[in-house]
Structures are given as structure tokens and as C-alpha cells.
Amino acid sequence: xxxxxxxxxxxxxxxxxxxxxxxxxxxxxxxxxxxxxxxxxxxxxxxxxxxxxxxxxxxxxxxxxxxxxxxxxxxxxxxxxxxxxxxxxxxxxxxxxxxxxxxxxxxxxxxxxxxxxxxxxxxxxxxxxxxxxxxxxxxxxxxxxxxxxxxxxxxxxxxxxxxxxxxxxxxxxxxxxxxxxxxxxxxxxxxxxxxxxxxxxxxxxxxxxxxxxxxxxxxxxxxxxxxxxxxxxxxxxxxxxxxxxxxxxxxxxxxxxxxxxxxxxxxxxxxxxxxxxxxxxxxxxxxxxxxxxxxxxxxxxxxxxxxxxxxxxxxxxxxxxxxxxxxxxxxxxxxxxxxxxxxxxxxxxxxxxxxx
Numbered sequence: 561x562x563x564x565x566x567x568x569x570x571x572x573x574x575x576x577x578x579x580x581x582x583x584x585x586x587x588x589x590x591x592x593x594x595x596x597x598x599x600x601x602x603x604x605x606x607x608x609x610x611x612x613x614x615x616x617x618x619x620x621x622x623x624x625x626x627x628x629x630x631x632x633x634x635x636x637x638x639x640x641x642x643x644x645x646x647x648x649x650x651x652x653x654x655x656x657x658x659x660x661x662x663x664x665x666x667x668x669x670x671x672x673x674x675x676x677x678x679x680x681x682x683x684x685x686x687x688x689x690x691x692x693x694x695x696x697x698x699x700x701x702x703x704x705x706x707x708x709x710x711x712x713x714x715x716x717x718x719x720x721x722x723x724x725x726x727x728x729x730x731x732x733x734x735x736x737x738x739x740x741x742x743x744x745x746x747x748x749x750x751x752x753x754x755x756x757x758x759x760x761x762x763x764x765x766x767x768x769x770x771x772x773x774x775x776x777x778x779x780x781x782x783x784x785x786x787x788x789x790x791x792x793x794x795x796x797x798x799x800x801x802x803x804x805x806x807x808x809x810x811x812x813x814x815x816x817x818x819x820x821x822x823x824x825x826x827x828x829x830x831x832x833x834x835x836x837x838x839x840x841x842x843x844x845x846x847x848x849x850x851x852x853x854x855x856x857x858x859x860x861x862x863x864x865x866x867x868x869x870x871x872x873x874x875x876x877x878x879x880x881x882x883x884x885x886x887x888x889x890x891x892x893x894x895x896x897x898x899x900x901x902x903x904x905x906x907x908x909x910x911x912x913x914x915x916x
Contacts, residue, residue, distance in 0.1 A: 573596045573597065573598040574590065574595060574596065574597055574598060574640040574641055575597075575598050575599045575600075575601075575638045575639050575640050575641075576590070576597055576599070576600045576601065576639070576640065576641045576642075576643065577601045577603070577634065577639050577641070577642050577643070577674070577678075578600065578601065578602050578603065578642075578643040578644075579603045579626050579642070579643065579644045579645075579646070579670075579671050579674065580603065580604070580626065580644060580645050580646055580647065580667070581602040581603055581604040581609065581613065581643075582604065582606075582609055582645065582898055582901055582902045582903070583609055583612050583613070583887075583898040583899065583902045584602065584609075584612065584613040584616065584617060584620070585880075585902050585903040585904075585905055585908055586643040586688075586903070586908060587600050587602075587613075587616075587617055587620065588616065588882075588905060589903075589905060589908035589909045589911075589912050590912060592905075592909050593909050593912045593913050593915075593916065594916070595912060595915060595916065599621060599638075600617065600619070600620050600621065601620075601621045601623050601632070601634055602620050602621065602622050602623065603623050603624065603625070603626045603629070604622065605624065605625055606898075608890055608894040608897075608898070609898055610622060611889065611890070612887065612889065612890060612898065615889050616886075626667060626670050626671075626674075627667075627670060629670065629673075629674050636677060636678050636681050636682075637678075637681035637682050638682070639678050639682060639685055640682075640684075640685060640686060641685065641686045641687070641688070641915075642671070642674065642675050642678060642685060642686070642687040642688075643687070643688050644668075644671040644675075644687070644688070644689045644690070645689075645690045645691070645902070645903060646665065646667050646668040646670075646671055646689065646691065647664040647665050647667055647668075659696065659698070659699055660695075660699040660702050660703060665699075668689075668691075668703060668706075669706070671689065672706050672707070675687055675707075686730070686731055686732055686915065687707075687729075687730060687731060688728065688729070688730045688732065688908075688911065689703070689707065689711075689728070689729040689730070690726055690727065690728050690729075690903060691703070691726065691727050692725070692726060692727070693713055693715070693725030693726050693727060694725065695727065700727060703729065704729065704740075707729050708741060709729055709730070709731060709734055709740075709741045709742065709743060710729075710740050710741070710742045710743065711727040711728050711729040711742075711743055712727070712728050712742070712743040712744075712745045713725065713726070713727050713728075714726060714728060714745075714747055714748070714907060716880075716881075716904040716906075716907055717849055718747060718748050718749070718750045718751065719748050719750075719751050719753070719881060719904065719906040719907060719910070720751075720753055720758075720878070720879055720880060720881045720904055720906065721753045721754055721755045721757055721758045721849055721850060721878065721879055722755075722849060722850040722851070722852060722853060722879040722880070722904075723846060723849050723850070723851055723852050724852045724853070724904055725852070726904075726907075728743060728745065728907075728911060729743065730743055730745065730911060732745070732911060732912075732914050732915055733745055733914040745910070745911055745914060748906070748907065748910045751906075754828065754848045754849065755828060755829070755830050755846075755848055755849050755850050755862070756827075756828035756848075758875050758878035758879060759862050759875060760872065760874060760875060811824045812824065812825050812826075813825075814831060814843035814845060815843055816843050816844065816845075823843070823845045825845050828848060829845050829846065829847055829848070830845070830846045830849065830850040830851065830860055830862060831843060831844070831845055831860070831862075832844040832845075832846070832851050832860055850871075850879055853876070853879055853880065853896070853899055853900035854900040854901070862875075872892065873887055873888075873890075873892045873895050873896075876892075876895060876896050876899050877895070877899065879899070880899045880902060880903075880904050880905060881904050881905035881906040881907075882899070882905055887899070
């Protein structure tokens with residue numbers, strides 16, 4: 561088990577190792593709170609994540625696959641901060657629940673190995689580890705004992721327009737309870753940002769509204785004429801068109817697994833159609849906020865009047881607290897993947913303020 565340092569040091573320049581670096585939120589957060597970075601080592605293998613990182617911070621040193629960390633050319637004793645957002649797929653309620661020893665989530669222990677190695681050379685090294693709020697108590701306990709500290713649980717809904725429940729383990733600021741050391745980072749102030757606040761407008765020039773109201777989501781065609789041809793061909797063959805979204809009694813209803821069999825979507829709600837043919841999930845509505853973004857780029861829709869549309873790249877950036885143009889060099893889907901798999905920028909900024 562790792563031992564924690566009793567004091568937190570203020571750094572003018574920091575050397576940072578970021579594991580599972582993703583879209584480089586850690587570096588951006590450090591810059592935003594005024595902490596200077598000397599050397600920033602990024603472990604990442606996804607090409608478009610690396611592209612975005614180097615676009616914003618060309619001095620980032622890419623070191624590659626985290627499992628090959630012993631081959632990295634790093635003076636480990638000079639590292640001041642280790643960042644880790646180890647894979648959550650085996651821990652999340654949205655996954656298969658293989659647990660912390662699952663194929664992907666077990667990479668957490670690689671982070672522990674790296675941290676222990678650095679700590680043997682620099683006992684004052686700081687760390688931050690993040691993972692999903694839906695992780696089991698058993699897995700949270702295993703991770704906490706490995707790091708010597710129990711996490712703080714913060715939902716990003718306090719600072720952005722999306723629900724994102726996460727655990728954060730860190731020694732940046734801790735306190736001792738009767739039995740355990742726990743993270744002593746308070747929740748940030750609720751900024752009261754709602755889903756409607758991040759939308760550019762309530763409609764889009766893509767003709768998806770009619771398509772959604774008329775046909776199965778799995779067969780959506782963005783071209784209105786092609787969509788009409790498809791619908792007519794289904795009708796001629798006497799094939800059912802299973803409306804996931806439909807109008808009834810002047811309500812826009814979405815088929816769900818509720819007792820009524822549907823939910824009503826109203827303006828400023830967010831609709832998730834990731835599992836339109838599922839018996840248990842189908843359409844899902846969140847009132848006033850968006851659901852948690854995920855790396856699989858779930859199709860989220862906003863509703864205004866009689867228009868439904870997918871969220872665009874700017875709105876997805878806003879859901880994670882990034883500037884509108886942060887992902888300009890990426891495609892919409894690549895941006896959605898990184899944002900869904902990444903950290904909420906204002907939350908990381910909040911935590912890093914306690915370093916100073």
C-alpha cells in the first residue's frame with residue numbers, strides 16, 4: 561500500500577506524467593489554473609487523441625503504450641504529478657461488470673506500479689486517479705487500499721450541463737478520519753448550467769426530425785428523399801415501421817421500459833437513442849441535463865418545438881466544459897469519442913486549485 565505525504569508542495573514548474581492521456585484535459589486544467597508545466601509526458605495510443613494533444617500543446621512528450629512504461633526515457637525522480645484515468649469499461653454499469661481485474665480496467669494496477677516506482681524516488685509526488693461512480697463498492701475498496709486513500713465522489717452536473725458521476729483519488733488534499741485517509745476536496749459550487757444553456761439553437765438543417773418520427777432509428781437516413789423512399793418501400797412490403805418516437809395526444813412520446821411504456825419529451829430535455837431496439841433501455845430522457853457522455857458516441861438529441869436533432873461538436877465540447885473550438889481539428893465523431901471518454905475540465909481545474 562502506498563503511504564501519503566503529509567504536506568502538499570507548491571510548484572512553479574511541474575514535471576507531469578499523464579497515463580491514458582486522452583484529450584489532454586490534465587494539461588489544459590493545469591494551464592488554466594496558472595500552474596506552469598516544464599515537461600509533460602503523455603501515454604496515449606489513439607491517433608486522433610495524440611493529434612489533438614499536439615495541436616494544443618506541441619511540447620508534449622509522447623511516450624506510447626502504458627504497459628511498456630519501463631522502456632520510457634524519463635528521469636522518474638523529477639516527476640511531480642502523475643495523472644491517471646484508467647479504463648472504466650469493466651467497472652461501469654454500462655459494461656459487463658468484469659470488475660477491476662477485467663482485461664481493460666486492470667490497467668489501474670499498471671498506474672499503481674508506476675506511482676510506487678516514482679514514490680520510491682520522490683516521496684512528495686502528487687497523483688490523481690479518476691473512475692466511474694457506478695463502480696462497485698468492492699472495486700472502489702480495492703482501488704482505495706492500493707492507493708492508501710479513499711476517494712471523493714463528485715458529479716460533473718455541478719459545473720456543466722451533463723450528468724457525470726465520478727470518483728477521484730488524490731493526495732493533493734486529504735484528511736484523516738478515525739480509521740482511514742480520505743480525499744478532502746470539497747464539491748465545487750453549483751453553476752446551475754442546464755442542457756438548454758449549451759445549445760446553439762433548437763433546430764438543425766439536417767432533416768432528422770421527420771425521419772425520427774417516421775421510422776426505426778436503426779434505419780435513419782439523413783437525406784429526406786432517400787428516407788421517404790425507404791419508408792415507402794417498407795410500407796409496400798407490409799413491413800412494420802416501429803416508431804420509437806411518435807406523436808399522440810399532442811405529446812411527443814418516446815418508447816421506454818417504464819410502466820406506461822413511454823416517456824414524454826418536452827423542450828430543453830435530452831434524448832438518448834443508443835438502444836432503440838432494446839427491450840429494457842430503448843429511448844431514455846434526462847430532464848434539464850444531458851446523460852453522461854461515453855466513448856462510444858451515443859446519439860444524443862435536443863428537442864425544440866417539433867424539431868429533433870443530434871448534438872453538434874460545439875455542444876459536445878460544452879458538455880465537458882471545453883471552449884467551443886477546442887476540437888475543431890477533429891471530426892464530430894472523433895471529438896465525441898474523446899469527450900465521452902475524458903475528464904470534465906472544470907472539475908479537474910477545481911481539484912488542481914488545491915495544489916497552489
